[in-house]
Amino acid sequence: MRNHEVVTKQPLLKEDGSLREPGWSKSLVQTYDRKQIKAPRMRIKEWDYYLVLNEDFAGAFTLSDDGYIGLQSVSLLNFKEGWEHTETILNAFPMGKMQMPSDSRHGDIVYRDKRLHMEYTLEEGQRRIRCKFDNFYQGKTFRCDITLVQPKMDTMVIATPWKEKKTAFYYNQKINCMPAKGKMEYDGKIYRFDPSTDFGTLDWGRGVWTYDNRWYWGSGNQMIDGKPFGFNIGYGFGDTTAASENMLFYDGKCHKLDDVTFHIPDGDYMKPWKFTSSDGRFEMNFEPVLDRAARTNALIIESDQHQVFGRMNGKAVLDDGTVIEVKDMMCFAEDVHNRY
16 A cells, blocks of 8 residues: 655645645645535534543544434443443534534534533643533433643544545644543443543544445554554554554554554454564454443434444564564554544
């Protein structure tokens, strides 16, 4: 695979609405501007997804404006006890009303309705997630106040087109290795995050998709030899001829990978998986612990998701040939098929 790095500061889109320069970068070098999109407002998708994870539990938070539907979601996962609950609120035709920021480095997002109040706020060098979700599950309220510290570091950014539709594109940033502090509260229990061991990840995405897509994505973070290590792997979404989103992070620096393949056992997501790479730099075994499975089928909207959490063991190789031994890293890998 050719891995083209974008280094020129420029608008993301050309005048015809197609991507100016498909490829990957270490930061948001290209500028996203919703007004430059040459597709119906109903097809524009904008989202910010945070996952905050440790050995025993995790929280996942989504605020999104997906054109003809808005999807606001919170997940609480308890790996020790083997359960999870996801609660989602759908909004009809937000079409830009959420006012999602055009850059991950600027702007807050606030969502409020009768049951859910959730906000993402940016402060100097950190991101804060606050949430109160009434009747989250079994009539009980979920609350959280989590701060993710964001030191100066490389991130994974990818600009991906679709061959079949020139005005379709995917502009995505993954920020790994953000130390997490704060807590979640549910059913009389407090779930605390320790910034010396626990991390959060941001999946920031803007774009116009085609109708039917299946993708694979995996991500994890861990302290290794006293330094933060993370990975982002994935494929299947759009035309990745110019670049993949496969990347390692170590001590604030990114290390670009070629192809990574997910080997998922047929028919059983809870059996052990394998991950192999075309360049031999990401070779892992994955032992699932919990499958956050969700299926929606409502006429034109169909979604089949398996976000599988588990432990990764194996080796990752940095650009200079240094081998990182990964041991029992709690992380996730997913297989998602969406039609909407």
